[in-house]
Amino acid sequence: MVRLLLVDDHDGFRSTLARLLHRPGDLEVVAEAGTVAGALALQGHCDWDVGLVDLSMDEPDSGLELLRDLLRQNPGARILILTMDRRRSRVRRLREAGAAGYLLKSSRLEAIESAVRAAAQGQEWVESPLRASPSPAP
Amino acid sequence: MTDRFLADLQALLCLAHEEEIREAAAALRRSAAPGLLPLLQALEEVALQNARQLQEVVHIHEGDRRLMLAELHDRLSAPLARLHLLAEELTRSTPGPDAQRILRHSEAVMDALQRFLGEQRTVEDSGDAAQALRAWIDDFSAEADIRVECELPDDLGQLSSVRSLFLVRVVQEALTNVLRHARTGDAVVRIQMSDGRVRGLVADAGPVRGNGRVRRGFGLRGMEERVRFLGGRFEFESQPDGTTVRFDIPGF
Numbered sequence: 001m002v003r004l005l006l007v008d009d010h011d012g013f014r015s016t017l018a019r020l021l022h023r024p025g026d027l028e029v030v031a032e033a034g035t036v037a038g039a040l041a042l043q044g045h046c047d048w049d050v051g052l053v054d055l056s057m058d059e060p061d062s063g064l065e066l067l068r069d070l071l072r073q074n075p076g077a078r079i080l081i082l083t084m085d086r087r088r089s090r091v092r093r094l095r096e097a098g099a100a101g102y103l104l105k106s107s108r109l110e111a112i113e114s115a116v117r118a119a120a121q122g123q124e125w126v127e128s129p130l131r132a133s134p135s136p137a138p
Numbered sequence: 139m140t141d142r143f144l145a146d147l148q149a150l151l152c153l154a155h156e157e158e159i160r161e162a163a164a165a166l167r168r169s170a171a172p173g174l175l176p177l178l179q180a181l182e183e184v185a186l187q188n189a190r191q192l193q194e195v196v197h198i199h200e201g202d203r204r205l206m207l208a209e210l211h212d213r214l215s216a217p218l219a220r221l222h223l224l225a226e227e228l229t230r231s232t233p234g235p236d237a238q239r240i241l242r243h244s245e246a247v248m249d250a251l252q253r254f255l256g257e258q259r260t261v262e263d264s265g266d267a268a269q270a271l272r273a274w275i276d277d278f279s280a281e282a283d284i285r286v287e288c289e290l291p292d293d294l295g296q297l298s299s300v301r302s303l304f305l306v307r308v309v310q311e312a313l314t315n316v317l318r319h320a321r322t323g324d325a326v327v328r329i330q331m332s333d334g335r336v337r338g339l340v341a342d343a344g345p346v347r348g349n350g351r352v353r354r355g356f357g358l359r360g361m362e363e364r365v366r367f368l369g370g371r372f373e374f375e376s377q378p379d380g381t382t383v384r385f386d387i388p389g390f
């Protein structure tokens with residue numbers, strides 16, 4: 001079973017996603033946080049396999065900072081970014097920072113679940129509309 | 139006072155950038171009678187004050203724009219994302235064509251909002267117009283599936299912050315127009331800096347969607363206003379076989 005940490009500052013979205021990702025024996029949200037500090041405070045108190053982290057919480061790139069902090073605490077952590085931001089430059093930046101994958105909030109649940117399972121197995125995942133390589137900058 | 143001196147004095151008061159004002163005032167001082175120097179000094183101060191206020195207005199406007207996008211993200215995107223999850227839940231709890239239709243619409247709304255936020259997001263806050271534009275064009279090109287042939291001078295970073303910001307905005311808007319109005323997978327962005335001027339072109343060779351002409355809407359007006367604010371010339375040409383935006387801005 002994959003244990004999930006869910007971090008998003010919008011309670012309604014977070015609680016709905018946590019409920020829908022509840023798959024007994026397969027997936028389970030074992031911890032939730034609405035802030036970067038809240039997520040960091042969980043470390044050491046709660047074991048999770050994959051983190052699902054919103055990119056823009058109280059600050060535009062707070063998810064990126066959280067990703068770095070979580071990886072500093074646990075270099076083997078598998079963290080997926082969940083966002084409204086479709087920019088390829090963001091996808092690249094987050095993957096370079098060590099994200100295990102990048103999902104849009106318009107993703108189907110099936111895609112989120114697949115991404116979580118892939119991340120738990122050490123694979124990378126990028127949402128299909130964002131997979132194409134951008135043309136190189138001139 | 140000669141007519142030429144008066145015309146130069148009038149031009150000084152219309153300048154919007156500190157360096158230009160100081161240069162123009164210094165040139166006027168060289169040809170002014172000694173008795174006019176205190177007046178010239180006072181007028182230079184007025185022109186500088188106006189320029190600073192204009193700069194402030196531009197930055198306030200930009201701040202408002204960022205705030206509006208942040209609010210849009212916070213107040214609209216999260217509830218919509220939740221609604222989208224609930225629509226998907228509905229397709230599971232009550233399968234059928236109605237639930238599927240709701241889910242498809244919710245996906246379309248989320249998609250439109252994500253694209254809009256991506257288009258409107260300004261550049262990374264690097265302060266370097268060339269770097270900012272390249273990053274934005276890179277994202278735009280991938281997202282819109284439009285290949286952008288791009289020529290930017292390396293010294294674009296020398297531009298003042300207002301010029302730099304407006305230049306980025308004009309190119310953003312012109313390329314967004316290509317996506318909205320042209321049936322094409324190719325566009326060109328060419329910017330050159332020489333002889334104290336910044337000259338730019340954004341063009342496509344695609345047939346215009348709809349009735350074959352681009353309507354003069356807010357986007358076009360915004361581009362023109364920005365270029366004119368910088369004392370530049372703006373040209374827009376829309377033909378059935380393509381659209382071209384040209385601008386020519388004085389000073390770096």
